[in-house]
Amino acid sequence: MKKLWMATAFLLLLCMIAACGDSESSSGGNDGEDVPKELTYASTSDAKGLSPIDTNDSVSSNVIVQVYETLFTLDPETMEPQPLLAESYETPDENTWVIKLNEGITFHDGTPFNAEAVKYSFEQMKDPERAAPRASLLEPIESIEVEDEYTVVLNTKEPYGPMLAALSHTNAAIVSPTADQEGDINREPVGTGPFVFEDWEEGDQVVLTKNEDYWREPTQLEKVVFKVVPEFSTAISMLETGDVQFLDAIPSDHISRVESLNNVEVQKKEGTRVSYLTFNVEKEPFNDLEFRQAVAYAVDQESYVNQLNGLGEYNESIIGPKVFGYNEDAQDTGYNYDPDKAAEIIEANGYGDETFTMLVANRDNYMKMAEIVQAQLSDVGLNVQIETMEWGAFLDTARAGEYEMTFLGWANSTADGSELLYPNLHTDNIGGSNYTRYNNEDFNKLVEESRITVDQDVRKEKLHEANVLAIQDVPWVVMEHGVVTAAYDESVNGLSVDPTGQWSLYNVTRE
Structure with a gap:
């Protein structure tokens, strides 16, 4: 009887050990399955839209870059373009770009990715009726040809130095022609x-x-x-x-x-982003250089940056240190903080007799800038009131020029100075990405010259000249270069x- 009891106990012990072993194996498997996949x-802020053709803001881009892809992408370390949807490219002459595409790729709706899709996407970007806000990226392209199913040829009017940087931009992503024609991307x-x-x-x-x-x-x-x-x-x-x-x-x-x-x-x-105070220079007195100079003298950007706890850098150059075309000499060509000089200009021109409105998007960084600048302008005799607006409505209002003064930022997603100055300050883009509505023929010419050469040294020279001209003409008062x-x-x-x-x-x- 005792032996039978011992045998039974031994069997029970083996079962318990086996059960424990099974339990541990199961637990180990569940651990693998329980690794979060979300x-x-x-x-x-909410996205303004989810189409790379029809939007141009960082909130929307955060979603778009996960869903869409571009022909090229910027290496995050070197910021040099490298192929993504493209397999390779060649330039048989300075106005021709032959791009070979990766094969066997389909869009999420089953539409084939090929040269026709690239041609369609780029032609939609360039179509004036569609009014793509970043059409300027592809403006130099005169025609787009399908050489074969996986070869697209881009022909430019003149040499286009920033081509690969432009084709790396989120807004140059390739969309499904089927989805765009049959639905709302x-x-x-x-x-x-x-x-x-x-x-x-x-x-x-x-x-x-x-x-x-x-x-x-x-x-x-x-x-x-x-x-x-x-x-x-x-x-x-x-x-x-x-x-x-x-x-x-x-x-x-x-x-x-x-x-x-x-x-x-x-x-x-350290980042490529620049944040700035700007004016609608088509309205009075913002079209007056002296008014803009007075504001530039009145704003103490360095004191603002000192409040950012290391999350911004002071530099009055429009082209920042991480952007192609930057020359450190530019930082000394602006208007140093001089409230006495600002007050003198304001009093001499009677600017203090009016009340101005500063339109501000309801985002923390812009609200902080607005409150600080409002106080600094008040100190020199300018009466400025703040009007806040939701992000999407703000973008529409500012693009339409329905404001006097505002704050904006530019991510510099191409990290190229031409693709900072051209979309934001060139006359071609008034009503689009040139919210400032700035129009200066000398500036336009320099920016154009920076784009129509593939000689990178010449491009740097022209960008520096254009940068200095704009700094002195004050369409923007640079608040900070981002971190x-x-x-x-x-x-x-x-x-x-x-x-x-x-x-x-x-x-x-x-x-």
Whole structure:
């Protein structure tokens, strides 16, 4: 009996060990399955649209760059263009670009990616009736030819030095011709990228899912949510609790709190972005150089930058240090802070007798600039009131020239000075990306000369001359050159923000 009991106990013990072993194996398998495959990004603003042809703002671009792809892309370390959808290119002469495309790629709707799709996308960008806000990227292209299914030829009117940089820009992404003709890609985007559009609840969130048929190795993330969180302090709280895993463009007032979070990694690096105060120079007295000079003398950008907790750099050059065409001599050609000089000009011209309106988008960085500049202008005798507006409405209003003074920024996604000065300050783009409505023939000529040569030394020379001219003519008062930032949960790996402020979630994983 005793032997029977011992045998039974031994069998029970073996079963328990086996059960424990099975349980541990199961747990180990579940651990692998429980690795998070989703990521939520917090944005203080909703996207304006989801079409690379029809939008031109950083909030929209954050989504677009996950869904669409360009022929070339900028290396995040060197900022040099390298092939993406393109396989290779050659320039048989200085006005001809022959681009070979990668084969076997399809858009998310099954439409083949080929030379016809490239031709269609670029012709839509250039179509005046479509009024693409970044049509200037492709303005030098005179014609687009399909040589064969996977070869496209771009013919320019004159040599175009920034061509590869322009073709790396998010707004030069290739769209599905089928989706664009049969639907609304500004609402339902269709690209070739690693993520597929699923849903957009305006004012709340955009949802993307994994592209299982991606032409490269598919991403490990199954789902990405772009969550609209209007208050940055709320976004930080959600990052701390794990409700969101990623946010970027951290306002200076919040950086110390973000850096104090135990479960969060923070990236900071010198960027290409420039933020500035600008005027509608088609209106009086903003078309008066003396008025703009008075404002330039009155604004103390260095004191503003000192309040940014290391998230901005003081330099009055329009072309910043991380952008092609920068010459450090330019930083000494502007108007140093001189409130007495500003007050003298204002009094002499009677500018203090009027009240001016500063239109400001409801984003933390612009609101901070507006409050500081309003106080500084008040100190020298200018009466300025602030009017705030939601981001999407602000863009439409500012583009239409329905403002007097405002604050804007330019990410410099191409990292090329020509593609900073031409879209923003050249006469060709009034009504589009030239919100300032600036028109200066000498400036136009210099910028054009910087674009129509492939000699990079000549381009640098022309860009420097144009930059200095604009600094002295004051269509902009540069507030700061940006430092790009990102904060993300410690479970996030493979995330990197490049100097333009752009980021891709393609290589991101969570563990």
